[in-house]
Amino acid sequence: MNKNIHILVLATLVTACQDQKAINPAPSITLLPYPETKKGDVVDNHFGLQVPDPYRWLENDTAADTKAWVEAENEVTNNYFGQIPFRDAIYKRLEKLWNYEKFSAPFKEGDYTYFYKNDGLQNQSVLYRQKGEEGEAEVFLDPNKFSTDGTTSLAGIAFSKDGSLVAYQLSEGGSDWTKVVTVRAEDKTVIGDTLVDVKFSGLAWRGNEGLYYSSYDKPKEGSALSGITDQHKLYFHQLNTPQSTDTLVFGGPKTPRRYIGGYLTEDERFLIISAANTTSGGELYIQDLTKPGSAIVTVVGDFEKNHAIIDNDGDKLFIYTNLNAPNGKIVTVDASNPSPENWVDLIAETENVLNPGTGGGKLFAHYLKDATSLVQQYDRAGKLERTIELPDVGSASGFGAKTADKELYYSFTSYVYPPTIFKYDITSGKSELYKASGVDFDPTKYESKQVFYTSKDGTKVPLIITHKKGVELNGNNPTLLYGYGGFNVSLTPSFSTSNIILLEQGGIYAVANLRGGGEYGDKWHLAGTKLQKQNVFDDFIAAAEYLISEKYTSSEKLGIAGGSNGGLLVGAAMTQRPELFKVAFPAVGVMDMLRYHKFTAGAGWAYDYGTADDNEEMFKYLYTYSPYQALKEGTAYPATLVTTADHDDRVVPAHSFKFAARLQEYHTGSNPVLIRIETKAGHGAGKPTAMIISEQTDKWAFLFQNTGTSYIE
Known part of the structure; x- marks a missing residue:
């Protein structure tokens, strides 16, 4: 090597080492005593079994004693985070990562093109508009005000x-x-x-x-956020x-009906009404608005399957359905006689799950192929015109437009592909880059791969694992395993600015596509519902065991996370296998499965869960895995950060309150078990940027502290 080059390389290495500073976890943190949570004497009789619920009083989220408990818990939690040495460094890094311009795909309304933009750290994205693509953009609506x-x-x-x-x-x-x-x-x-x-x-x-x-x-005064x-x-x-x-x-x-929606066909001829009592399956109705006083006509009169009218050509209706097609298909029917026996297949069911869109006089069949996007374009007669070439393997969204549009805009992302907007010419099938992401992330330094592991009953389950290239599989990498597994929801690859914190520290992020989700259609969903819900937990536990057996991580370095139904997932996994995980993040979770249906619209979740009132078999099944009831006295649980919010009127915070109170009562060992209760926030949507950054900071600080992971600035 040339002597001068050798000196230059050595100087560069020394400088790099000086620039990077390792901040070690606190050797010990003085945890304030958990609040003494009072216990009531409420006992429920379920089919002859007496089930105590000593923390029932925490269900009254507006009561003075509940508010006092929230303040006391937050004091313990905030004191804990104040002692983590790298918390401030993580916050500053996240703030820097977040501080770039973010754009939505544009859409046209009247004479204007509209789009959302966030300058970087604005709490809410601003809606702009301009005349044509070259016009000067002006603020149309600023939610920050x-x-x-x-x-x-x-x-x-x-x-x-x-x-x-x-x-x-x-x-x-x-x-x-x-x-x-x-x-x-x-x-x-x-x-x-x-x-x-x-x-x-x-x-x-x-x-x-x-x-x-x-x-x-x-609901009546005082129960607006929790009343049925x-x-x-x-x-x-x-x-x-x-x-x-x-x-x-x-x-x-x-x-x-518990859920009712109304929308119009683009020509405004038909009002479409969907009606359901649970989160899956529903009725479908139409009303011809061109005929004053016309009756509402039944298209589908039962709640067994899912259906939606996606377009029309005059009297001809285009309907998406999974009736006799678990992965979905598109049919047509005349509006004068629209019942299922008259449906004609237009785009038949395939081995992949269908999510259709329309635009420019075309039909777009967006399929999930092993949880990633495959998009095909059809004409109105159901003839395949092309398979759209996407930029990579990942998730595409936005294949919808007005009938007269010649182009549309779609977004593409993956775990290592920041959200990027493309303009698509509907006639030629050509895509061109419209807006690249400005996030400080180099995809060439990272890799994301899909593997299939075997669950407890032999089922093959997909798992996508993302990490920095060259990571050594020595069982010593801090890892976060994420899952959901319910309500026909599909977890597809998506980029997370927050996850950069884990990846750039050499950590591993893994997402399991569990049963109960929609990745493989109706059958996959049903395999994780009601009396088969344990399949979801088994799938998640098997994912953790796979990561450990393949030396990605170890139990001492493994964290698990999930929100809402995913919070239930984390709660069930940590109570069934507490020794398997070091850290648990149950967020806004459904933790009391015996009473979830007694709050807000919770009864609508019975399609997935069943209820404790259904019959004795269903009650016993729920009672066995319900996280609140499954906690056992004298057990060492993972380091746990329960998160919820005071305005969550979907999964009411009482679930998290009661779970955290009993967890703190029963837990033994040195792992902290905390609850972080956000104020002026709900189930997740609409959170301001500052609140998100603070929440994510605490998550990573908690994971690194409790897995003994140093943070490299």
Whole structure:
């Protein structure tokens, strides 16, 4: 080697070592005593079995003693995090990583092209618009001005067909309850009164005269965030009239349904009504709006399968369905006689799961092939025109547009491919880069691969493992295993700015596509529901065992995470195999399976879970795995950070409160078991950036501290 080059290389190495500083975990942290949580004497009788529920009082989230308990728990948790030596360094790194411009795919409404943009650390993304692609962009709607602390967010927006009118939803503190404001697009002047007490609703304009929306009767005062919301109702609101005079279109006492949605075909001829009592399966109805006073016609009159009208050509309806097709297909039928016996297959079921879209006079069949995207373009007669060439193996989204559009915009991402927007020419099939991500991440330094491991009963389950290239498989890598496994939800590859913290430290991020999800269609989903729910937990536990056996990590370096139904997953896994994991992150989880259906819209989850009221067999099954009831006295559990929020009115915080209280009572050993309770936040949607960064900082700090992992600045 040339002597001068040798000296230069040596100097570079020395400088690099000086620039990098290892911050070690605290050798010990003084954990404040857990709050003394009072115990009540509530006992429930389930089929002759007496089940104590000493922390029932924590279900009253507005009570003074509950609020005092929350404050005491947060004090313990905050004190713990204040002693982690690299917490501030992680926060600064995350803040730097987050601080880049982020764009959504653009969409056209009227004379304008709209898009969302976040300058970097803005709490909420801002909606901009411009005339044409080259016009000067102007702010159309800035949610950061909705509240001083960024906790009021934009929860949905809908434009009238000509783009002249806009309705948007506001969520305060992360609540599912929203308000709806209507404005003129040209000058942004408000029209009429704000609609209130709207929940689980889309917005659909009928011409420029008014819009359809859905809601429930508001629970009584004091229980707005936890009271049962059982009868959904579809209304039509005429502009410039009081909300009290809105027309009930469907639902209510005559046709009680738990979930009802309304939307229009693009030509505004048909109102489409979907109605369901659980999160899977539902009825389908249409109403011809060109005929005044026309009746609502039943397309599907049972709740067995999933269906949606995705388009129409005059009387011809295009319907997505998984009836007699577990992976989904597209059929056509005449609107005059739309029942299933008259359906004609247009795009047949395949071995891959279908999620269709339409645009530019075409049909887009978006398939999941082993949890990754495969997109094909068909003409209206069902003829395959092309398989769309995607930039890599990963997840594509956005294959939908208006009928007259000549192009559309789609986003593509994977665990190592930051979200990137492409413009797609519908006629030629060519994609071109529209907006690249500005995140500080070099994909060439990392790899992501899919493997298949064997679950307890022999089922092959996919697992995608992501890490820095060259990571040594020595069983000593800090690892986070993530899962969901429920409600037909598919976990597809997606980039996470937060995960960079783990990856650049040499850690491993793994995502398991468990049964109960939708990755392989209806059969895969059903294999993780009701009396087969244990399959989901077995799949997750087997994923952990695979990572350990293949030397990616060890039990002392392994953390598990999941939210909502995934929080239940983590709670079940850590109570069934506490020795297998070092760290657990159950977020906004369903932790009391005997009572989940008694809050908000929880009863709608019975399709996946069943309820303790169904029969004795179902009760005993739920009782066996329910995380709150499964905790055992005198057991050493993983270091656990339970997370929830005071405005979560989907999975009410009582689940996490009760689980954390009993966990702290029963747990032995030195691992901390904490609960982090966010204020003015809900189930997750609409969280301000500052809150997200703080939450993610604590997650990584907790993982590194409890796996004995140094943080390299």
